[in-house]
Amino acid sequence: MSSVNQNPIPIYLISPSGAIAPDAPVQSAIAQLEQAGFSPRLDRAALRMRQRFAGSDTDRAAAFARAASQDARIVMITRGGYGMTRLLPLLDYRALARSGKQWVGLSDFTAFQLAMLARARAVTWAGPALMDDFAIEPDQELDDITLGTFCEAMDGRLEAVGFRCSGASGVEARGTLWGGNLSIVCSLLGTPYFPKVDGGILFLEDVNEHPYRIERMLTQLLHAGVLDRQKAILCGYFNRYKLSPNDRGFDMPAVLKWLRAQTRTPIITGLPFGHASPKLTLPHGAQVALATEGRTCYLILDEHHSHHDH
Amino acid sequence: MSSVNQNPIPIYLISPSGAIAPDAPVQSAIAQLEQAGFSPRLDRAALRMRQRFAGSDTDRAAAFARAASQDARIVMITRGGYGMTRLLPLLDYRALARSGKQWVGLSDFTAFQLAMLARARAVTWAGPALMDDFAIEPDQELDDITLGTFCEAMDGRLEAVGFRCSGASGVEARGTLWGGNLSIVCSLLGTPYFPKVDGGILFLEDVNEHPYRIERMLTQLLHAGVLDRQKAILCGYFNRYKLSPNDRGFDMPAVLKWLRAQTRTPIITGLPFGHASPKLTLPHGAQVALATEGRTCYLILDEHHSHHDH
Numbered sequence: 001m002s003s004v005n006q007n008p009i010p011i012y013l014i015s016p017s018g019a020i021a022p023d024a025p026v027q028s029a030i031a032q033l034e035q036a037g038f039s040p041r042l043d044r045a046a047l048r049m050r051q052r053f054a055g056s057d058t059d060r061a062a063a064f065a066r067a068a069s070q071d072a073r074i075v076m077i078t079r080g081g082y083g084m085t086r087l088l089p090l091l092d093y094r095a096l097a098r099s100g101k102q103w104v105g106l107s108d109f110t111a112f113q114l115a116m117l118a119r120a121r122a123v124t125w126a127g128p129a130l131m132d133d134f135a136i137e138p139d140q141e142l143d144d145i146t147l148g149t150f151c152e153a154m155d156g157r158l159e160a161v162g163f164r165c166s167g168a169s170g171v172e173a174r175g176t177l178w179g180g181n182l183s184i185v186c187s188l189l190g191t192p193y194f195p196k197v198d199g200g201i202l203f204l205e206d207v208n209e210h211p212y213r214i215e216r217m218l219t220q221l222l223h224a225g226v227l228d229r230q231k232a233i234l235c236g237y238f239n240r241y242k243l244s245p246n247d248r249g250f251d252m253p254a255v256l257k258w259l260r261a262q263t264r265t266p267i268i269t270g271l272p273f274g275h276a277s278p279k280l281t282l283p284h285g286a287q288v289a290l291a292t293e294g295r296t297c298y299l300i301l302d303e304h305h306s307h308h309d310h
Numbered sequence: 311m312s313s314v315n316q317n318p319i320p321i322y323l324i325s326p327s328g329a330i331a332p333d334a335p336v337q338s339a340i341a342q343l344e345q346a347g348f349s350p351r352l353d354r355a356a357l358r359m360r361q362r363f364a365g366s367d368t369d370r371a372a373a374f375a376r377a378a379s380q381d382a383r384i385v386m387i388t389r390g391g392y393g394m395t396r397l398l399p400l401l402d403y404r405a406l407a408r409s410g411k412q413w414v415g416l417s418d419f420t421a422f423q424l425a426m427l428a429r430a431r432a433v434t435w436a437g438p439a440l441m442d443d444f445a446i447e448p449d450q451e452l453d454d455i456t457l458g459t460f461c462e463a464m465d466g467r468l469e470a471v472g473f474r475c476s477g478a479s480g481v482e483a484r485g486t487l488w489g490g491n492l493s494i495v496c497s498l499l500g501t502p503y504f505p506k507v508d509g510g511i512l513f514l515e516d517v518n519e520h521p522y523r524i525e526r527m528l529t530q531l532l533h534a535g536v537l538d539r540q541k542a543i544l545c546g547y548f549n550r551y552k553l554s555p556n557d558r559g560f561d562m563p564a565v566l567k568w569l570r571a572q573t574r575t576p577i578i579t580g581l582p583f584g585h586a587s588p589k590l591t592l593p594h595g596a597q598v599a600l601a602t603e604g605r606t607c608y609l610i611l612d613e614h615h616s617h618h619d620h
Contacts, residue, residue: 021556051560052522082522085529086568187526190499191533212362212392216497219395223501246331250361258396 008039010072015054018081029135068099080107097122110180118195127281145278153281165270165297173231205236205274237274318349320382325364328391378409390417407432420490428505437591455588463591475580475607483541515546515584547584
């Protein structure tokens with residue numbers, strides 16, 4: 001997978017949220033993408049800086065239109081951070097959906113993905129970001145699973161993924177796969193950018209958030225009726241938080257135990273998605289089938305959500 | 311104000327959220343309340359601990375019913391923290407409203423105050439908490455304004471407050487005063503506990519939240535249409551956050567500047583409310599009048615929201 005492809009696949013890179021730090025290893029991340037068989041190109045505003053953002057709101061919103069009109073089929077974000085929700089009223093979701101691009105990213109980009117589903121019923125891709133997954137040391141290897149599922153997803157060959165799970169066995173469900181970063185999912189509740197998904201499969205991850213904040217957000221989704229309306233909740237990585245002595249045993253397992261007592265929707269942990277490796281590339285907004293058998297969870301993706309359909 | 315009252319006013323103390331740490335100066339806080347002319351009594355579960363909470367959900371919910379049925383007219387929380395949203399489906403809001411108690415608190419207690427307004431159209435009091443405002447060293451003095459407005463509010467004598475403000479002069483508005491802790495306000499959006507207030511005066515504060523999080527939350531209220539539907543936004547303290555070099559000038563003034571460009575609702579800063587002193591005691595859910603004259607903001611409270619009406 002790390003051999004140079006004779007026909008490299010173009011990727012257009014945009015920065016819709018936080019600025020890339022001046023000393024960040026952008027060039028080595030781009031080199032890694034090239035080595036993996038891609039031909040990456042940075043949007044002209046991708047390295048801008050304005051306060052903590054990658055350029056002004058207008059700059060960042062305009063990059064979406066530029067991405068939609070250029071040739072590369074894949075549009076990937078450089079990084080997350082904060083800033084996407086500011087842009088939500090500025091985007092033409094139907095035009096962006098009509099462009100047929102495969103929009104890829106995660107974290108703050110969840111806001112775009114939810115809005116694309118809510119406003120244009122469009123499928124996007126929850127997957128890697130340039131600086132999160134490709135900015136590694138030259139002597140390091142890219143994660144095989146991350147790169148492999150990304151490549152397969154992008155060219156329509158990803159039909160199913162399986163992973164070690166726990167929390168619910170014997171679950172069988174079919175529905176819209178949606179979600180992403182929990183903080184962002186909750187920050188769209190009550191707005192026109194929150195998709196109405198009944199009978200869906202909601203996947204969630206978060207980083208740097210104490211379990212009490214995670215629980216408060218899950219409680220919001222619970223009280224809003226969102227959790228009860230899903231067929232399954234899939235938990236990705238919840239990591240990089242710090243417990244305190246005052247928690248006295250309150251931790252992520254305690255959060256999940258409490259939540260399971262509040263909803264009948266099965267809560268399955270172990271999804272390889274979030275701010276860590278390996279990271280699957282998943283079709284956000286697509287119909288999928290889910291099955292758990294013992295400690296393995298399978299997600300079966302419908303092939304017609306590949307780019308060939310757009 | 312610090313002299314002992316011959317007829318001390320009873321206050322019943324409950325802990326609906328976080329546990330009081332075993333080494334916290336509860337007794338000296340109670341002594342301060344006594345010295346200020348009150349007769350405080352701790353609910354029997356107020357010092358419980360279960361994980362990070364002041365007892366189980368059942369314990370903490372039951373304390374509301376005990377508070378409603380005892381004699382003291384004033385019910386104050388010991389502290390905030392986290393845990394109130396877990397209790398929201400367990401409370402009988404109409405019964406609690408009928409009790410005629412003056413419920414006082416802030417921070418995580420905002421969830422109760424919003425739910426009381428949403429479910430029972432009840433007025434509660436945004437004001438001090440035992441461990442936030444009365445746990446001071448024996449040789450220290452309680453803050454005069456905090457204590458003075460609290461005492462006046464509790465016995466129905468608080469008719470108006472004035473404070474130094476900025477951001478909008480010549481504003482005149484009349485409407486429901488509501489809000490509190492921004493994180494909690496946002497964490498109820500989309501749930502049945504979020505009150506529908508049109509033409510209101512929304513006050514907000516938060517603590518330990520980076521301006522990007524504050525902006526993300528304000529953006530949620532903006533996109534949900536909440537800000538545009540208010541007659542004024544009153545900003546209390548936003549404090550104890552830490553900026554980073556990557557913010558490059560993004561700070562609270564930048565957040566407010568951006569927000570003012572997004573909504574026509576006047577945004578007024580300087581409200582003495584939140585996680586600092588002085589702290590006003592304000593009738594949450596009551597009709598109030600607001601006027602700014604130059605750099606002074608007046609809030610005129612309707613007298614009929616004192617306890618005499620209940």
